[in-house]
Amino acid sequence: MLSSVAEKLYWMTRYLERAEDTARLINAVTLMMLDMPRESAFGWSSLLKVAGLDELFYRYHSSADETSVMHFLMQDERNPSSMMACITHARENTRTFREVLPWESWEWVNEMYLYARKELAPVKDRRARYDVLQGIIRRRQSIVGLLAGTMSRDEVFQFLRLGRNIERADMTTRILDVSHAVTFSADTPAGLQYNSMLWMNILKALSAYQMYRRHVSVHAHGIEVVNFLLKDTAFPRAAAHCLGEITEVLDALPAAPQVLSAVRSLRSTIDTAPPDKFTGQVLHSFIDDVQIGLIGIDQQIRKRYFRNHDTPAQEEAATATQ
Amino acid sequence: MKISCSEYKKGPALDELISPQGEPHALAQNLCHFFSTLPENELAERVSAVDKAIMTAGITFTVYTEAGNIDRAWPFDVIPRMIDGKEWAHVSQGLKQRLTALNMFITDLYNEQNIVRDGIFPLEVLAESKNFRPACKGVTPPYGVWAHICGTDLVRHADGRFYVLEDNLRVPSGVSYMIENRQLMKRLFPEVFKHYLVQPVDDYTAQLYDTLAALSPRPGTRPVIAVLTPGIFNSAYFEHSYLAQQMGAELVEGKDLIVPDDDCVYMKTIDGLKRVDVIYRRIDDDFLDPEVFREDSVLGVPGLMRAWKSGNVGIANAPGAGVADDKVVYAFVPEIIRYYLSEEPILPNVPSYLCMYEADREYVLANLDKLVVKPANESGGYGMLIGPQSSAEEQQKFARLIRANPRNYMAQPTLSLSTAPTLCDGGIAPRHVDLRPFVLQSKGLYATAGGLTRVALREGSLVVNSSQGGGSKDTWVVEGLL
Numbered sequence: 001m002l003s004s005v006a007e008k009l010y011w012m013t014r015y016l017e018r019a020e021d022t023a024r025l026i027n028a029v030t031l032m033m034l035d036m037p038r039e040s041a042f043g044w045s046s047l048l049k050v051a052g053l054d055e056l057f058y059r060y061h062s063s064a065d066e067t068s069v070m071h072f073l074m075q076d077e078r079n080p081s082s083m084m085a086c087i088t089h090a091r092e093n094t095r096t097f098r099e100v101l102p103w104e105s106w107e108w109v110n111e112m113y114l115y116a117r118k119e120l121a122p123v124k125d126r127r128a129r130y131d132v133l134q135g136i137i138r139r140r141q142s143i144v145g146l147l148a149g150t151m152s153r154d155e156v157f158q159f160l161r162l163g164r165n166i167e168r169a170d171m172t173t174r175i176l177d178v179s180h181a182v183t184f185s186a187d188t189p190a191g192l193q194y195n196s197m198l199w200m201n202i203l204k205a206l207s208a209y210q211m212y213r214r215h216v217s218v219h220a221h222g223i224e225v226v227n228f229l230l231k232d233t234a235f236p237r238a239a240a241h242c243l244g245e246i247t248e249v250l251d252a253l254p255a256a257p258q259v260l261s262a263v264r265s266l267r268s269t270i271d272t273a274p275p276d277k278f279t280g281q282v283l284h285s286f287i288d289d290v291q292i293g294l295i296g297i298d299q300q301i302r303k304r305y306f307r308n309h310d311t312p313a314q315e316e317a318a319t320a321t322q
Numbered sequence: 323m324k325i326s327c328s329e330y331k332k333g334p335a336l337d338e339l340i341s342p343q344g345e346p347h348a349l350a351q352n353l354c355h356f357f358s359t360l361p362e363n364e365l366a367e368r369v370s371a372v373d374k375a376i377m378t379a380g381i382t383f384t385v386y387t388e389a390g391n392i393d394r395a396w397p398f399d400v401i402p403r404m405i406d407g408k409e410w411a412h413v414s415q416g417l418k419q420r421l422t423a424l425n426m427f428i429t430d431l432y433n434e435q436n437i438v439r440d441g442i443f444p445l446e447v448l449a450e451s452k453n454f455r456p457a458c459k460g461v462t463p464p465y466g467v468w469a470h471i472c473g474t475d476l477v478r479h480a481d482g483r484f485y486v487l488e489d490n491l492r493v494p495s496g497v498s499y500m501i502e503n504r505q506l507m508k509r510l511f512p513e514v515f516k517h518y519l520v521q522p523v524d525d526y527t528a529q530l531y532d533t534l535a536a537l538s539p540r541p542g543t544r545p546v547i548a549v550l551t552p553g554i555f556n557s558a559y560f561e562h563s564y565l566a567q568q569m570g571a572e573l574v575e576g577k578d579l580i581v582p583d584d585d586c587v588y589m590k591t592i593d594g595l596k597r598v599d600v601i602y603r604r605i606d607d608d609f610l611d612p613e614v615f616r617e618d619s620v621l622g623v624p625g626l627m628r629a630w631k632s633g634n635v636g637i638a639n640a641p642g643a644g645v646a647d648d649k650v651v652y653a654f655v656p657e658i659i660r661y662y663l664s665e666e667p668i669l670p671n672v673p674s675y676l677c678m679y680e681a682d683r684e685y686v687l688a689n690l691d692k693l694v695v696k697p698a699n700e701s702g703g704y705g706m707l708i709g710p711q712s713s714a715e716e717q718q719k720f721a722r723l724i725r726a727n728p729r730n731y732m733a734q735p736t737l738s739l740s741t742a743p744t745l746c747d748g749g750i751a752p753r754h755v756d757l758r759p760f761v762l763q764s765k766g767l768y769a770t771a772g773g774l775t776r777v778a779l780r781e782g783s784l785v786v787n788s789s790q791g792g793g794s795k796d797t798w799v800v801e802g803l804l
Binding site for chain 1: 554563564566567572573574575577578580588589590591592593594595
């Protein structure tokens with residue numbers, strides 16, 4: 001398989017995942033804003049910080065009000081991670097995959113693009129916004145279903161799976177970091193109640209609330225939520241599960257010992273983290289470590305699969321290490 | 323909208339389906355009956371189903387405009403064009419004869435140049451040919467074939483004969499639309515086929531595969547074939563991707579390939595470098611290899627010419643093949659056929675005036691309002707003057723261009739292209755058509771059954787290029803009636 005095709009597949013699926021996850025994040029945060037006390041200091045700027053886009057945002061805007069933040073996250077082409085930019089990028093890439101993806105993929109991705117073009121722009125009120133974002137999530141899920149239901153588990157499929165899981169692990173850790181952006185005293189009964197609400201909303205942002213309740217607890221406790229979203233191997237958006245998927249992908253692709261060791265190392269960092277790492281400032285820096293680990297995996301993937309051809313001798317070198 | 327042959331207003335030109343008396347030709351009777359008895363709403367439904375199928379399948383081409391590139395749906399007319407099988411057998415022989423002679427001519431030009439020495443082909447034409455590549459001198463590729471894929475443009479004149487208008491030996495396109503047009507017809511008008519024995523067209527991709535595979539420098543192993551495209555922004559990208567998919571070949575861009583010091587071509591895969599045996603390139607010579615041709619090319623592959631000259635990779639069409647795809651060289655093709663094959667040309671050329679010769683030039687300059695003037699090296703219908711439809715300013719502009727660079731221009735009488743019934747707003751009307759069959763040569767020799775019929779959708783227009791508002795029709799070579 002051509003490296004350039006693999007790289008485009010990897011990015012196409014990362015971008016689609018990012019668009020969907022952003023939609024989930026916006027919906028959850030909008031609901032959360034209604035629950036939070038005014039003194040929680042959680043504002044639209046916190047959402048930008050979580051998405052890792054605050055610096056870019058303030059290059060174009062002086063203050064973060066709801067309208068400008070929504071525009072920036074949903075449709076601003078100057079933001080390469082805006083939903084519209086992600087979907088446009090994924091659509092352009094899909095056009096070049098005619099010979100590797102099922103023929104309907106282009107049609108479906110194109111339909112999602114046309115929907116986003118038409119609907120994302122004029123969203124004014126929160127109610128309409130919720131529906132439009134659900135529309136994006138549903139379309140993206142249809143595409144995932146189409147690919148899962150019609151594609152052979154070949155290299156093409158594995159690169160799609162790889163991109164999806166890297167992006168998903170990244171987004172899960174970002175959303176966990178919302179907790180850091182919210183500050184209020186946990187000593188008072190009111191504070192306790194808000195805390196529980198905060199964690200519930202974090203679970204909802206990842207569509208994890210129901211599974212958490214079934215498998216962990218009906219109460220949303222900070223440490224248990226973090227534990228679930230980082231260490232659970234059965235929930236598809238938990239970091240450990242994503243890393244497990246990545247490991248399976250690597251087993252199906254040409255051997256990549258360095259990528260595999262980066263994945264194993266991150267997995268063990270997560271698995272062995274004691275619960276006292278999972279609150280407050282300590283959690284924030286732990287999440288930073290996890291994200292650095294994910295960046296490391298991404299770099300190793302590029303090196304191994306996308307940039308591995310300076311001379312033909314490398315062909316031999318690559319086979320020799322298998 | 324209803325099709326009725328009795329209301330068809332045949333123009334002055336010869337028509338492919340309807341006789342001068344307004345009756346369908348024998349072959350076309352069943353077809354005309356079918357369309358004239360199809361209820362109005364059903365026709366509309368099927369036409370919209372065709373449009374939808376084209377959008378869904380993404381059968382598009384890109385039009386370059388000042389405002390940017392537009393991806394257009396492929397314009398398709400549902401009334402097929404028919405050619406009698408016996409007539410086609412003759413045309414097919416002519417096409418193969420022509421390509422065989424042209425390939426011998428190219429080998430000769432890059433080697434002994436006997437045809438120049440024998441005074442058949444003038445040295446000055448060769449000396450000024452933009453497409454003669456000195457880098458190819460001394461090379462004889464496998465089977466002595468340079469142009470493996472040729473798209474020959476034919477038109478039917480008022481005398482009923484097919485004439486050759488152009489030989490496209492560089493990167494001819496359109497064959498994917500020929501195949502898709504037939505798929506569309508079979509899906510949406512299956513009833514029409516039951517009266518006819520129509521020669522299939524979809525074996526083309528298998529024939530192309532065989533043609534390319536025969537060029538592999540490593541016989542005995544399954545060759546690795548790559549289709550080299552300039553990328554998604556090229557107008558024929560749909561076709562590049564289509565052909566790669568149909569042949570199970572890799573679709574690559576220049577940046578996917580590399581030629582290291584061992585003079586072999588490799589593609590960059592997720593598992594390191596993989597040797598490529600044959601490249602079906604869809605980019606022009608100029609951009610092929612920045613080491614030899616244009617240094618600023620980012621579409622090509624540095625070292626490709628080294629690899630090809632060392633015999634380590636097959637390239638189709640071979641670099642330098644374009645020397646015979648030149649509207650001035652065209653005028654010499656009948657002589658070329660006689661010279662190399664000692665045969666009379668089966669297919670006639672359109673009479674041509676070469677502006678490099680003073681007598682011809684004076685005639686052209688005096689008759690600009692009657693002739694079609696073409697630059698020697700443009701494709702896609704760009705840079706042409708269609709005399710009868712041109713303004714005085716345009717004619718003056720061409721007079722200046724011709725005087726400044728006579729070698730670069732030739733002229734032909736405006737042919738009365740035949741028409742075919744075409745669905746237009748408000749019914750069925752005659753529109754001018756041409757025909758582009760595709761001819762393949764390497765170890766074997768093959769010509770498509772029919773080809774791509776292009777139709778000038780504007781009334782009276784003679785320009786059929788899709789980049790300039792042309793459409794297309796399914797083309798039936800009919801072996802018999804059922």
